[in-house]
Amino acid sequence: MAAARQTIAKEGFDALKLRDLATSADVTVPTIYNLIGGKPDILNLIIGDLLTKIDEAQANIDTSEVEAAFEAQIDRLAELFATDEDYYRAAFIAGDRSGLFEHDSETGVFAKFVAQPIAICRDAKAKGLLLGEISSEQLGEHIYGSYRLARQDWSNGYFDLPQFRRQSITGVYLCLAADAAPDFRIRLFRKISALQ
Amino acid sequence: MAAARQTIAKEGFDALKLRDLATSADVTVPTIYNLIGGKPDILNLIIGDLLTKIDEAQANIDTSEVEAAFEAQIDRLAELFATDEDYYRAAFIAGDRSGLFEHDSETGVFAKFVAQPIAICRDAKAKGLLLGEISSEQLGEHIYGSYRLARQDWSNGYFDLPQFRRQSITGVYLCLAADAAPDFRIRLFRKISALQ
DNA sequence: TAAAATATTTAACGCCGTTAAAATCTTGAG
């Protein structure tokens, strides 16, 4: 698996050939089938590893302050991705291709991650930062969408990690500003301008 | 090419085998190579066709009214996709995989399409609908992002065309509301609630 | 009508994921 990680990181998932992998791990191809399985199984292990790492990165984030909460989530992810950028890019591409982030499943990845921004939005509404003219569900879904799009654009190689961070946070603040009460909105305007 | 379109529409791009294609077009495989080229060339023709159709769909849209302009753009696209949903889904997936929408190229697809919402935002600012606290470039880019994400989610099969329309338009209105002047903002709130 | 140019097909190559069956190594009872 270490050899697979390295190959995927350097050359992408499609470049991973079982014969090459066997050579670099000093075994033969059927041994890989015996120990791990075929290519889809390798993919599943990579995706499982990805999700574990993301969960670890998102654990114990203080959500008491709205802006800090969102920024911390994104910063933690950016830091995680930076530890092995090629690998995480490849892992996300593999995940995207295998429909990892489909919306329907109640217990799926999407449902799990979209719940966080929705909860923070509810909190912000309770604090009077948001007007409540737009439902927390709609707002949270689009906030998560901002992150998802930036993440995809980064993993497709359209831009680098610093820009992933900028785009994500700008998107989050933009969504919040849509429903923000006057003072909070002005604060968001400043932050968005600073991110340009 | 008609046979290729049909196969891609029904079974996706990966399911397109040159031998099957040759059989269904009543020629042999090397004839395909002679007339069209290899698999990447077929992909390029599909993508070219896709872009042409999109251009046609977006031509002659009245941009004098802000909300109507955005809604018309999205509705025209949704109508186009509806004419052969499987095919357009497959074509977009092929396009995404070949890096069709990369951001950097000055003359690329991204630069071309992102220019439209930016222009409409400038117009809205001039009309006093937007405050101008957020730059038209930032706003336009995120508006285009809302559409892009919804389009990707649709083409990945995460939701259907009606929801593509809903998600796109909600995203656009959300971005606009972030920088909207009071009256315009209230109008957008109503539209967003209605779309829920 | 014959030769030149073009178009199509035959037949094969190399690469891929995958797997049955043989060979090797490990384990445990007598």
Added chain:
DNA sequence: CTCAAGATTTTAACGGCGTTAAATATTTTA
């Protein structure tokens, strides 16, 4: 310690894929 039973690894091959050189058939041109 020995040797059969079990688990592991390797050998060798299969079928399917995109691709292409070379032979064949067709069309065009002089």
